[in-house]
Amino acid sequence: MTTFQINGRDVTVSVEDDTPLLWVVRDELGLVGSKFGCGVAQCGACTMHLDGQPVRACVTPVSDVAGRKVTTIEGISGSVADAVRDAWVKLDVVQCGYCQSGQVMSAVALLAESPAPSDADIDTAMSGNICRCNTYQRIRTAIHDAATTLKG
Template sequence: MLKLNINKKDYELNIDPNTPLLWVLRDIVGLVGTKYGCGIAQCGACTVHLNGEAVRSCVTTVSRAAGQKVVTIEGLSVNGDHPLQQAWLELDVSQCGYCQAGQIMSAAVLLKENKNPTDKDIDNAMEGNICRCGTYLRIHKAIQLAAEIQRKG
């Protein structure tokens, strides 16, 4: 039996400890905002927070997450009003939207650690998050706007 804390809710699961966290989130817990992209930690679509660190849930085993605090896109804010979510909507960032949860989760770690990121800081933090639609410029602008919203708020 593994104990998980996902979005501040406790779960006890009888599951193979080597199961990727992604499949636990999507198939067992029913949190489908985290997406499967590549399955080898190369695209970032499956990014979640593990104790405040951005991790790729497709290669993070559920046993590694046991006893830790897991936050998914659904748990980033109660009402979908995190500064990043506000900025994403205001700037109409997503095109297909598939990668956006992972993009936002990676950006959230950056903004938690750096309230005033430079362009280089954003580039470094977002490296490895792939957007097939190519919305990188809007993503970049949204992170800058979210930082501004966060500083004012």
């Protein structure tokens, strides 16, 4: 039994302690916006926020999140998340879209820490998120666009 908070709601799940958070969230809690892409923290499609920090949920044992706050793509909100999503839509970043939940979660985490990132900052923060459609150029542009929006 593990109890944690997800998107502001307290939940208790009855799974093996070593079950990755990703599968708990997807299969037990039915929130399927976070994706499975690699299972070994190589692609970032499963990115969630744990107490506000981005983590790869596919390698995070559920026991590690006991008593902590997990935020998924379904629950991320606020001015940074809004600015990121608006920029993604405005610039039509997505293609297949499968990686984009993770991209958005990583971008929100970056902008929360660094409100005016350089291209190099973006490359460093986002290089753990693979996009096989290679939408990277628009991801870079959209993060700058969101930063501009947030600056007001």
